[in-house]
Amino acid sequence: MSDVEVRGVTTGYGSTPVLHDIDLTVRSGTTTAVLGDSGSGKSTLLKVIAGFLRPLSGSVLIDGSLVADERTFVAPEKRGVGYVRQDGGLFPHLSVAGNVSFGLAFPRRRHRGRVLELLELVGLGPEFADRRPDQLSGGQQQRVALARALALEPKVVLLDEPFSALDTALRASTREATASALRQAGATALLVTHDQAEALSFADEVAVLRDGRFRQVAAPRLVYNQPVDPHVAGFLGDAILLPGAATDGRVRCLLGELTVAGFCPSGACKVLVRPEQVQVLPVGQGIEAVVESCEYYGHDALLNLRVEDGEPLKARVTGADAVEPGGHVGLLVRGPVRVFAEQD
Numbered sequence: 001m002s003d004v005e006v007r008g009v010t011t012g013y014g015s016t017p018v019l020h021d022i023d024l025t026v027r028s029g030t031t032t033a034v035l036g037d038s039g040s041g042k043s044t045l046l047k048v049i050a051g052f053l054r055p056l057s058g059s060v061l062i063d064g065s066l067v068a069d070e071r072t073f074v075a076p077e078k079r080g081v082g083y084v085r086q087d088g089g090l091f092p093h094l095s096v097a098g099n100v101s102f103g104l105a106f107p108r109r110r111h112r113g114r115v116l117e118l119l120e121l122v123g124l125g126p127e128f129a130d131r132r133p134d135q136l137s138g139g140q141q142q143r144v145a146l147a148r149a150l151a152l153e154p155k156v157v158l159l160d161e162p163f164s165a166l167d168t169a170l171r172a173s174t175r176e177a178t179a180s181a182l183r184q185a186g187a188t189a190l191l192v193t194h195d196q197a198e199a200l201s202f203a204d205e206v207a208v209l210r211d212g213r214f215r216q217v218a219a220p221r222l223v224y225n226q227p228v229d230p231h232v233a234g235f236l237g238d239a240i241l242l243p244g245a246a247t248d249g250r251v252r253c254l255l256g257e258l259t260v261a262g263f264c265p266s267g268a269c270k271v272l273v274r275p276e277q278v279q280v281l282p283v284g285q286g287i288e289a290v291v292e293s294c295e296y297y298g299h300d301a302l303l304n305l306r307v308e309d310g311e312p313l314k315a316r317v318t319g320a321d322a323v324e325p326g327g328h329v330g331l332l333v334r335g336p337v338r339v340f341a342e343q344d
């Protein structure tokens with residue numbers, strides 16, 4: 001499998017650009033998740049890599065070979081790119097085996113062994129080979145779509161929201177099966193999603209797209225713990241942003257005086273606290289707050305809190321530690337916090 005390089009690409013539909021001068025490298029054998037709001041340009045990026053859309057400027061390279069720039073255009077079928085769509089896009093009249101071997105040379109029945117190998121790779125047994133797509137669950141259909149994409153031994157696999165139509169349980173198991181199949185195949189992959197948990201758990205790198213520009217491209221832990229701005233912070237999970245005053249690596253805010261990790265401007269700033277950093281203690285310890293409501297999820301719970309007349313806050317606690325609305329608690333922030341300049 002191979003690198004994908006997007007260099008300075010601007011593209012769109014008609015004369016209106018959707019992507020603006022973007023750069024992205026997906027290293028060979030790794031997965032990058034492109035995360036962004038609806039309409040931010042995620043699918044447009046996949047289209048320009050796959051060859052369904054031309055760049056207005058900039059270039060796309062696959063495995064070091066130029067496949068698109070202002071003058072060059074390599075046809076989609078010659079790029080060695082596999083594409084898995086949101087709905088799987090299986091051919092309804094063909095069996096699972098017929099779908100998986102669709103792009104392979106005739107006669108397709110000669111590929112039975114390879115088809116069974118590919119089905120195993122995506123976690124499906126040989127009993128699925130002769131079923132039709134309408135005899136499969138949504139998750140199974142997505143696995144077959146992935147097996148079909150991998151059958152052609154593509155240089156790169158592009159996954160456009162492949163799990164979004166699945167319910168929560170099926171989503172998790174299909175995601176795991178897909179990640180494992182891609183790893184075993186040594187695939188270079190680009191996953192488009194608007195689900196932050198999916199991006200963080202699935203990919204080696206997360207690329208946050210906003211209005212057609214990358215705001216940050218980094219490993220999941222880095223984008224979550226060291227977001228470049230408040231928007232990225234809020235996009236990757238619950239974020240409490242409090243006004244503060246910083247000096248010499250410390251910041252004063254509603255939750256007391258806290259240690260700052262990384263860059264620390266002097267003066268007025270915004271303080272980022274994740275709800276899981278807020279420790280909930282018996283009243284009398286830390287900063288006093290009242291619980292306004294409790295979102296109970298079983299394994300954990302999110303407490304919506306208020307400190308005096310201040311900003312609303314959130315704390316994530318285990319389900320067993322959920323506090324009923326009206327309860328008074330003490331709050332303490334665990335670990336250092338990040339701060340942003342006031343204008344960010």
Ligand SMILES: Nc1ncnc2c1ncn2[C@@H]1O[C@H](COP(=O)(O)OP(=O)(O)OP(=O)(O)O)[C@@H](O)[C@H]1O
Pocket residue numbers: 013018036037038039040041042043044045194
């Ligand atoms: N074929 C098209 N013709 C004209 N405009 C288009 C076309 N496809 C997409 N757009 C516009 O380009 C912008 C980006 O669309 P894109 O599909 O890349 O977004 P996205 O981030 O994948 O969104 P979503 O998460 O909703 O699928 C949107 O404003 C969309 O309306």
